[in-house]
Amino acid sequence: MVIKPTVKNNMQPAYFISILKDAEIKNVGKVYRTPTQIMGNGGIIDWPVRKMDYSSCGILTGLIKDSGASMVIATRDFNKYISYTNIIPTERSGGKKLLEACIATEGLPPTSLPAFYFTQHLSAYTAMQSEANALATFMKVKTDKKQSYHWCSLYYTYYHLTASMLSGYLKGFKSIEPKVPVQTIQIDAGYHPHLGDWLEPSEKFPNGIEPSIKEILSNNYRAGIWIGPYMVGNKSKVYLAHPDWILRNKDGTPIINMSFYGEELVGCHD
Numbered sequence: 214m215v216i217k218p219t220v221k222n223n224m225q226p227a228y229f230i231s232i233l234k235d236a237e238i239k240n241v242g243k244v245y246r247t248p249t250q251i252m253g254n255g256g257i258i259d260w261p262v263r264k265m266d267y268s269s270c271g272i273l274t275g276l277i278k279d280s281g282a283s284m285v286i287a288t289r290d291f292n293k294y295i296s297y298t299n300i301i302p303t304e305r306s307g308g309k310k311l312l313e314a315c316i317a318t319e320g321l322p323p324t325s326l327p328a329f330y331f332t333q334h335l336s337a338y339t340a341m342q343s344e345a346n347a348l349a350t351f352m353k354v355k356t357d358k359k360q361s362y363h364w365c366s367l368y369y370t371y372y373h374l375t376a377s378m379l380s381g382y383l384k385g386f387k388s389i390e391p392k393v394p395v396q397t398i399q400i401d402a403g404y405h406p407h408l409g410d411w412l413e414p415s416e417k418f419p420n421g422i423e424p425s426i427k428e429i430l431s432n433n434y435r436a437g438i439w440i441g442p443y444m445v446g447n448k449s450k451v452y453l454a455h456p457d458w459i460l461r462n463k464d465g466t467p468i469i470n471m472s473f474y475g476e477e478l479v480g481c482h483d
Contacts, residue, residue, distance in 0.1 A: 214331040218316075226322045229297075232329050233314040238276060241310065244268070244300055245275030245283070245341055251368075257337075260310055261302040273348065274298035275341050276312075283333060283340035286314055289351035290327035294318060363397030363437060372403040375417040376425050383432050398429045399437035409449035411440045 218232055241260065248255045249271030257277065261268050273287035288296040294316045301311040316326055330347070334340035349356050364382075366374045379400065386393055404422055406415045414421045422438065429436040445452050445459060447467070452459065460468045 215328050216331070217328040218326040220323050220325060226320050227318060228320050229315045229317055230323065230326065231313055231315040232326075233312065235301075235306075235311045235313065238310040238312050240278055241276045242279055243277040244270070245273075245277060245285075245337065246270040246300070247272040247274065249295060249297075261300060262304055264302055264304045266302050267305075268300040268302075270298040270300065271295060273341065273344050274300075274314075275337060277337050280335075281337050282335045283337040285330075285332050285340050285344040286312075287330055287332075287344050287348060288316070288327040289330060289348045291352060294323075294327060296327065296329070361397065362393075362395050363399055363435075364395050365399045365401050365439075366403075367401035367439070370403070373417075374400065374403045376420070379425050380428060383428060383434075387432070395434065397435040397437050398432075399439060400425065401439040404438070407449035407452075408441060408444045408446035409451035410446075411442075413450070 216232055218230070238260075243257050243259055245257050246255055246268055247270055252269060252271060257275075258268065272291075273285055276284045276286070286298050288294075296314070296316050299313040299315065301313065303310060305311075314329055316323075330344070332340065332344050332347075334343060346356070348354075364386075366379070366382075369382075370378060379398075383398070386395065400422065404414060404418050405411055406413055418425065426436045426438075462468055
């Protein structure tokens, strides 16, 4: 089944547009959730019960019966928008299992919206795999290469990663049995003094990034590093030296997309 939403000319801008709202789901005990960005772990979870266990799924969502038969909800066109399926805990809905499928538009007036696809199979694995393949085909993703895994420091050390901590992780990976199939080690936030100063190492890397990169490579991993090219912290040298580079409101004040407190940087300007 396919739902193709249409946009009316007088449609007001919204951050989220719901295609399904409070749809009641029956005979489903588990959900396969795909996280996007930093939404937490993915995988199969029980349908949430507690009010605080609200769960949002990105890309594709699987509704799994006890028999393993599954229905997958997904959009396949991610050229402009990201879709989400929100799984509502039963404590919030009087014991009912409710679901919302929506599209994030970032407050921009939508001109067209992607279709939602509802597919099913007797096998949960096959249901998710088939939809993933259909999505990849639609988006012209290369699927002829082996799956690659990488470790990202943000999810384990946040902004607190140091050169010595990284060395400890590399040693730890070697001792794990069975071996972890990781090909890439990515150094994430914290190696820089402030957002925007990407080419300057922080005090956590007193000898710079190069020794850590060489250490990663010597352990037979590919080395990666995270940058946010459009993110500029208000304590960075870039911000102080080039205030004209910062996007501003009509009154001249900087447009602040995110604010951080107690993380060695206050404010993040896009």
